[in-house]
Amino acid sequence: MEKIKIGNGYDVHALAEGLPLWLGGVRIDSPVGCIAHSDGDVAIHALCDALLGCLALGDIGHHFPDTSDEWKGIDSKILLQKVVSMLTERGWKVGNVDVTIALQRPKLAPYIGRMRTCLAGILGVEEDCVSVKATTTERLGFVGRGEGCEVWATALIFN
Numbered sequence: 001m002e003k004i005k006i007g008n009g010y011d012v013h014a015l016a017e018g019l020p021l022w023l024g025g026v027r028i029d030s031p032v033g034c035i036a037h038s039d040g041d042v043a044i045h046a047l048c049d050a051l052l053g054c055l056a057l058g059d060i061g062h063h064f065p066d067t068s069d070e071w072k073g074i075d076s077k078i079l080l081q082k083v084v085s086m087l088t089e090r091g092w093k094v095g096n097v098d099v100t101i102a103l104q105r106p107k108l109a110p111y112i113g114r115m116r117t118c119l120a121g122i123l124g125v126e127e128d129c130v131s132v133k134a135t136t137t138e139r140l141g142f143v144g145r146g147e148g149c150e151v152w153a154t155a156l157i158f159n
């Protein structure tokens with residue numbers, strides 16, 4: 001009988017002017033970007049934590065510490081590939097994932113399709129197994145004030 005496991009992930013990064021903004025593996029045209037040790041792709045970070053959470057493997061801070069030069073400025077797509085490898089080495093496959101990005105601006109709608117394509121490629125699933133949703137927070141809180149980007153992710157794996 002097929003077994004399934006689920007996991008959730010959450011991440012926040014502060015935003016600052018003049019930094020590149022990467023979300024879901026896609027470069028976003030934006031005057032602000034995430035402050036980070038890596039490329040700051042907060043959506044991929046939350047997704048990595050959701051996948052790791054499925055097998056209680058800890059979090060990305062544990063596997064890719066921000067105190068290590070090895071991960072400085074790293075493309076988060078590489079981190080996601082490594083996390084997927086950890087699952088496949090243990091005999092698991094990704095079923096589907098669902099990612100919700102909270103960002104006041106810029107609008108992410110034009111980028112959602114490219115994010116799904118990119119993530120599906122790394123996860124080894126069809127695009128209809130990758131949901132990416134974006135919302136503002138109606139100008140409320142630190143997201144609403146444009147100070148940060150917040151992401152929740154859910155993942156299901158099976159073997």
Ligand code: MG
Binds near residue numbers: 041
């Ligand atoms: Mg992060």
